[in-house]
Each structure stands twice: as C-alpha cells, then as structure tokens.
Amino acid sequence: MKKMLVMCVVLVASFSSLFAQGTSEKESTGLPYEGETLTVSMWGYNMDILEKNIITPFEEKYGCEIVVETGNNSDRLTKMVARKNNPIVDVALFAGSHTYKAKEAGVIKPYDPSLLTNLDAIMEEAKDPIGDMYGIGYSLSNLGLFYRSDKCDEITSWKDLLDPSYAGTVSVPTITTTYGPAFIYMLTKAFTGDFTNTEVGWQKLEELAPNLITAYSKSSELNTLIAQEEVYIAPYSSFAWGSIASTGLDVAKAIPEEGLPGTFSIASVGAGTKNETLANEFINWLISYDVQLNEALDQVDSPVRLDVEVPEEIAQNLAYGEELVSNLYFFDEAELAANQEEWINRWNSIFSK
Amino acid sequence: MNPLKSKKTMLFLVGPGFIFLLIFFFLPLMYVLLESFQGENGQLTLVRYYDVLKNAQFKLVFVRTLKMALVVTPIAVIIGYPCAYFISKLKGKKKSILTTLVILPLMTSPVARTYAWIVILGKYGIVNAFLTSLHIIPEPTRLLYTEGAIIVGLLQLFMPILILTVSSSLENVSSEVEEAALSLGSNRLGVFFRVVVPLSFEGLIMGITLVFTGCFTAYVTPAILGGANVLTLSTLMREQALVLMNWEAATVIAVIMIITTLVLYNGIRAFKPRNM
Numbered sequence: 106m107k108k109m110l111v112m113c114v115v116l117v118a119s120f121s122s123l124f125a126q127g128t129s130e131k132e133s134t135g136l137p138y139e140g141e142t143l144t145v146s147m148w149g150y151n152m153d154i155l156e157k158n159i160i161t162p163f164e165e166k167y168g169c170e171i172v173v174e175t176g177n178n179s180d181r182l183t184k185m186v187a188r189k190n191n192p193i194v195d196v197a198l199f200a201g202s203h204t205y206k207a208k209e210a211g212v213i214k215p216y217d218p219s220l221l222t223n224l225d226a227i228m229e230e231a232k233d234p235i236g237d238m239y240g241i242g243y244s245l246s247n248l249g250l251f252y253r254s255d256k257c258d259e260i261t262s263w264k265d266l267l268d269p270s271y272a273g274t275v276s277v278p279t280i281t282t283t284y285g286p287a288f289i290y291m292l293t294k295a296f297t298g299d300f301t302n303t304e305v306g307w308q309k310l311e312e313l314a315p316n317l318i319t320a321y322s323k324s325s326e327l328n329t330l331i332a333q334e335e336v337y338i339a340p341y342s343s344f345a346w347g348s349i350a351s352t353g354l355d356v357a358k359a360i361p362e363e364g365l366p367g368t369f370s371i372a373s374v375g376a377g378t379k380n381e382t383l384a385n386e387f388i389n390w391l392i393s394y395d396v397q398l399n400e401a402l403d404q405v406d407s408p409v410r411l412d413v414e415v416p417e418e419i420a421q422n423l424a425y426g427e428e429l430v431s432n433l434y435f436f437d438e439a440e441l442a443a444n445q446e447e448w449i450n451r452w453n454s455i456f457s458k
Numbered sequence: 459m460n461p462l463k464s465k466k467t468m469l470f471l472v473g474p475g476f477i478f479l480l481i482f483f484f485l486p487l488m489y490v491l492l493e494s495f496q497g498e499n500g501q502l503t504l505v506r507y508y509d510v511l512k513n514a515q516f517k518l519v520f521v522r523t524l525k526m527a528l529v530v531t532p533i534a535v536i537i538g539y540p541c542a543y544f545i546s547k548l549k550g551k552k553k554s555i556l557t558t559l560v561i562l563p564l565m566t567s568p569v570a571r572t573y574a575w576i577v578i579l580g581k582y583g584i585v586n587a588f589l590t591s592l593h594i595i596p597e598p599t600r601l602l603y604t605e606g607a608i609i610v611g612l613l614q615l616f617m618p619i620l621i622l623t624v625s626s627s628l629e630n631v632s633s634e635v636e637e638a639a640l641s642l643g644s645n646r647l648g649v650f651f652r653v654v655v656p657l658s659f660e661g662l663i664m665g666i667t668l669v670f671t672g673c674f675t676a677y678v679t680p681a682i683l684g685g686a687n688v689l690t691l692s693t694l695m696r697e698q699a700l701v702l703m704n705w706e707a708a709t710v711i712a713v714i715m716i717i718t719t720l721v722l723y724n725g726i727r728a729f730k731p732r733n734m
Contacts, residue, residue, distance in 0.1 A: 179700040186703075206703065273600065279686045281701045319603040319685030326685075329573075333580045335602070446702055453515050453694075456686050457522075 136168025138383050145387065146185065146375075147198040149175030151405045158399040163390050169383060178203040185212040185375070192377030195384040198243075200283050201234060202445075204371040205438035208239045213373035215239055220385035223392040223410075230435050231409040234369050242369025243391040244406035246343045247424040247433055248284040248291075249365060253337040255355040262361050263295035266338060267309065272316040274337035276330055279320040280452035286441050287366035288340055289448070290434075294363045300434075307451060314455050324348070331356070343424040347404060350422070358421075360432055367424065367433030369409065401425070487716075494709045510710045516694070523691040524718070526605060526680075527673035530612045534669045537613075538620040539662070543654065545621070546628035557625075560618045568615060572682045575611050576602060579683075607683040608690075615679060616672045620665035627661020628654070663726050671719045691715055 147155070152175070160171050174181065174194065182203050185194055189212055197204075197213055207213045215238040218224060224232060224241070231242030252260045257271060266275055278284045292313075293299075293306030318335050321327045324345035330336040332352045341349060349356055372391050374384045390396060392410060400406040401415045407424035408415075420426055424433075497503040510516050545556050563571060578584050579601040586598040601607055631654055639649045655662070677692040684690065689697075691711055699708035 177700075179703070183700075183703065281697060317687075318600070319687055322681075322686065329576065333576065333582070335581050446704075449697065449702065450513075450515055452686075453519075453689055457515065457518050457689055 139168035141169045194375040195378040227409040240371035240373035244370040247367040250359040254357040260359040276339040364432040542625035603685040611679040616669040623665035627658040
C-alpha cells in the first residue's frame with residue numbers, strides 16, 4: 106500500500122513538472138524573435154563547442170530556435186541546390202570555393218551591411234571575400250608549411266619542397282581540396298616572383314610529383330602520414346597544427362619568404378530565407394567580439410576581428426598574429442572556380458602517369 | 459500439394475524482399491539509367507556517354523580499375539578455392555573454427571582493416587622492417603600508395619566472400635560422387651577438375667562475380683591505400699559528383715561500372731560446363 110502511495114505521488118509530481126514546463130514554455134519571454142526558427146547549414150565538427158559559444162547564447166539573446174543542418178560542403182550545397190524552389194536554409198556556412206558555387210547556383214543572397222554592426226571590426230579581406238556582399242569571412246585559416254626539424258634544414262621557401270634530399274618524404278594537398286589550387290599558385294610565385302604564369306607552377310608540380318609519397322585529400326590523412334614518419338615536409342591547414350604538434354615528433358612551422366595562402370570560412374544568407382533580418386543578425390553574431398574570442402580560446406576558429414587577443418600558447422594553434430596575417434594571400438574564388446575542372450584534369454593526368 | 463497455396467506461400471516468402479529491392483534498388487537504378495541518357499532538355503541522347511568516354515583520363519582510370527579487379531579475382535580463386543574445398547571436407551569443431559576465422563575479417567570495418575595496411579606497409583611497417591632486417595633490401599622501400607598496396611588490400615577484403623560462397627556450394631557435392639569417379643579410374647587431380655569444380659560452378663561464378671564487382675566498385679581501399687597517385691573509377695566518380703558537382707558524368711560512370719560487371723557475369727557463365 107505504501108509503495109502504491111509513493112508511486113502515485115511520483116506520478117503526480119512528474120505530470121505536474123511536465124505541466125509546469127509546458128506552461129513556462131508558453132509564457133512570453135519578450136525576446137525579439139520568440140517562436141521563430143533559424144535554419145543554419147554548417148559543418149558538423151566541434152558541435153558541442155559551437156553549441157556553447159554560438160548557438161545557445163544566440164537563442165537565449167533573440168528567443169529563436171536554431172535548427173542545424175550538418176554535412177560537408179558538397180553534400181550541403183547539393184541539398185540547397187536540389188531544394189532551390191523550396192528553400193529551408195536561412196544561413197549557410199561554406200568554404201570560399203563552395204560559397205562561390207552557391208552564389209553561381211543562386212542559393213545565397215547578399216547580406217545587409219546596415220544590420221552587421223560588427224562589420225567594421227573585422228579584417229578588410231573578410232568583409233566581402235566573394236564579391237557583391239554574398240558573404241563575410243567569419244573564420245580565418247591558412248596553408249602553412251610544416252617540417253621535421255630533426256630531419257630537414259630550416260625551410261624558408263616553397264622551393265624547398267623540390268629539394269632532392271627530401272624525395273619520398275613530401276606530401277601536398279590534392280587539387281580537389283581547398284588549398285590544392287592555392288599550392289599551385291604558391292609554386293608559381295616561388296619560381297617566377299608572382300602569381301601570373303601558373304604554367305610554371307604546373308611544370309614544377311610535375312617535377313615534384315615523383316618525389317611525393319602521396320598527395321592528401323584530408324588533414325587527418327596528413328596527420329597519419331606524419332605520425333607514421335612517412336612525411337617530413339608538407340603544406341598543412343592551420344587548424345590541423347594542434348594534431349601535428351601532438352604527435353610528439355620534432356615538428357616546426359615555416360613562414361616561407363613567398364608568403365602563405367589564406368582563406369575564410371564564409372557565412373551567407375540563404376536566398377529563400379523568410380527570416381532575412383534574423384539571418385543577418387546571426388551573421389553579425391558570428392563576428393561579435395565574444396563569439397570570436399571564445400571560438401579562438403577553444404581553438405575552433407581563428408578570429409577575423411582585429412581586436413581579439415589570445416595567449417601565445419593558443420595563438421600558435423590558430424591562423425593568428427600580425428606576422429602571419431601580413432604574409433597571407435587571398436585568391437579570387439571566381440578564378441579558382443573557373444579553372445577547377447581543367448586543373449583537376451591536369452592534376453589527374455600528372456598523377457596517373 | 460495445392461498449387462494455389464504454394465503460390466501464396468511463395469508470394470509471402472518472396473514478396474517483402476522483392477518489394478524492398480524494387481523500391482530501394484531497381485527503381486533508383488532505372489532512374490540512374492534513364493538520367494544517363496537524357497540531355498539538358500530531357501531529350502534522349504548519348505552525348506553524356508560520349509563526353510565521358512572520349513576523356514583520356516577516364517580511359518586510363520577504367521583500364522587501371524579493370525586491371526586491378528582482373529588481377530585480384532583470379533588470385534582470390536587460386537588461394538580461396540582450395541581453402542573452401544578443405545573447409546567443406548571438415549566436420550564438427552574444426553569446421554566451425556576455420557569458418558569463424560574466415561568470417562572474422564568480415565566483422566571488422568573495411569576502414570579499420572584498410573588502415574591496418576598503412577601500419578603494415580608503411581616505411582617503418584612490418585614488411586619493410588622484415589625485408590631490411592634480412593638485408594633483402596638495403597633501406598625501406600615504398601609499398602604504400604601503389605597499385606600493389608590496393609591489390610593486397612582488396613584481396614584481404616574480398617577473399618573471405620569467395621571462400622564462403624564456394625564452400626557452401628562445395629558442401630552440396632557428395633563425397634560419394636568423388637569416390638565413384640575414383641573407382642572409375644580417375645586420379646585425384648582429375649576428380650577435382652572434372653567432377654568437383656564443375657559441380658560447384660554455380661558457387662564459383664557467384665564468388666567470382668562478388669569479388670570482381672567488389673574490387674571494381676571499391677572506394678575505401680583504393681582511396682586510402684592508393685591515395686592521389688592511383689585514381690580508380692569510384693574515386694573518379696566521387697570527384698565528379700562531390701567536387702565538380704558534375705552529377706551527369708558521375709551517373710554515366712556508375713552505369714558503365716554496372717554494365718562492365720554484367721558483361722563479366724554473363725561472360726563467365728558462357729564457360730559453364732554443359733549439362734550442369
């Protein structure tokens with residue numbers, strides 16, 4: 106009998122709490138976008154940190170609910186194009202190349218600068234990397250040059266990759282990756298002094314090809330190659346430095362005399378959004394001081410805001426610092442996209458020999 | 459037996475599988491097939507095939523993929539068939555232990571199995587360490603990111619399938635048939651090639667088809683063990699679909715892969731012994 110009584114009390118208490126919760130949800134919070142939903146298309150990496158730094162604080166501030174659609178660039182863009190006539194994405198986060206493709210496919214639209222109050226605080230190059238205000242760069246990354254300091258002399262140039270003494274221990278990003286085309290441009294600059302005559306870059310790649318252990322298509326592949334001591338020298342994406350350093354090997358970073366290619370993760374407004382103001386608010390949120398600082402401190406995204414400062418031990422795992430940023434080159438995504446098919450065929454013909 | 463009842467039972471047994479395959483396999487396959495013959499305005503055309511087939515890169519990759527599948531499949535048969543024969547002749551505990559050993563690799567993720575080869579075939583991996591310690595080679599040689607690495611990886615991946623398919627087929631070959639052939643004057647080798655192999659031909663065809671198709675369409679193993687140096691049809695198809703967003707070319711490559719495996723399947727059936 107006692108047991109029955111306890112169970113009844115527990116049941117009543119549970120229903121009461123459910124009812125209370127239901128009631129509290131219906132109470133007005135007075136927040137500006139209460140009851141609205143914002144759909145954000147983004148990568149699925151570090152979702153717990155992104156929830157903590159970006160999504161939950163935004164929902165709490167504006168009262169809306171954020172629905173996240175995750176996946177890699179190609180998958181998400183394909184979905185957006187397939188749903189072009191019935192769009193659901195309000196904000197899309199893509200790499201530069203895919204933002205350009207999204208612009209060409211008509212699935213994103215220009216942002217409203219009057220709503221982006223944080224725009225003045227970010228790097229000039231990040232304000233409109235695609236052109237026509239089709240997106241803002243909210244996170245910076247760069248292609249660095251890593252080398253094994255116990256196996257190689259100090260690396261000072263992209264030309265060093267072709268040094269015969271490193272044959273068989275070099276890897277480079279494939280042409281289909283974000284930095285693949287940028288690598289051809291850097292070879293061009295190293296051997297001609299500028300980026301114009303890419304024919305020279307391709308010739309140098311052909312010379313380099315037999316010396317490569319392989320070309321990698323993911324940063325995780327490069328990490329494996331480094332950990333297995335297959336690779337002593339390679340270009341790497343800045344966000345992968347933490348993993349490279351954690352191999353425990355004698356690894357060093359070089360800033361070659363020709364500079365480094367940089368790129369942005371770009372946030373854009375979905376073309377068919379029904380929440381355009383809220384979408385712009387979200388993009389503005391991404392470049393707010395607190396979000397940029399917290400993302401940098403958690404080593405997820407490198408800041409594009411010039412006023413964000415992070416400690417030295419964190420800075421070395423990010424695309425951060427005046428010396429590095431002043432050595433970065435940002436390439437025209439339209440030109441990269443126009444060359445893509447031809448360059449992929451050319452790359453394949455070199456590596457399929 | 460009541461034929462109506464039997465028909466109903468057959469429908470009941472086959473129906474769910476048939477409906478599943480119809481919805482999730484045949485219809486999408488037909489869609490892919492039709493799509494590959496459609497032009498931009500929906501008209502029937504072969505232009506997509508022409509565009510893909512005239513590409514020198516495609517020809518090179520097609521020949522390479524075909525070559526690798528044609529190398530792996532006979533090796534799998536040469537190693538796997540005797541193994542399957544041996545297992546089929548065993549009884550009791552020994553048989554279940556050996557069958558489990560064959561199945562065991564299939565229970566591991568293909569990605570994990572393929573990554574294991576990176577450790578084995580790496581510069582400081584087991585193979586190079588063994589060869590250098592015996593002074594067979596003066597210094598570690600490149601084994602990874604070669605066609606050889608892919609062939610080894612595919613062989614490990616698909617040989618268990620051939621062994622399982624053939625051994626279940628061999629179990630239907632009665633040992634009395636073999637004894638009868640021996641008593642009629644044939645030697646052991648003759649019995650094997652003229653009695654056992656023809657009687658297990660259906661299983662062998664199935665095994666060969668599964669291994670060849672698996673090798674010809676594999677993605678993970680060539681992508682990991684071949685890297686950028688060894689492009690195959692699957693990696694090329696991914697590149698067309700997900701990098702260039704050229705779904706039309708990817709569709710054509712998919713259809714060509716299907717046609718190739720169908721041609722092989724029917725080609726092998728032509729070698730089927732008469733009266734079997």
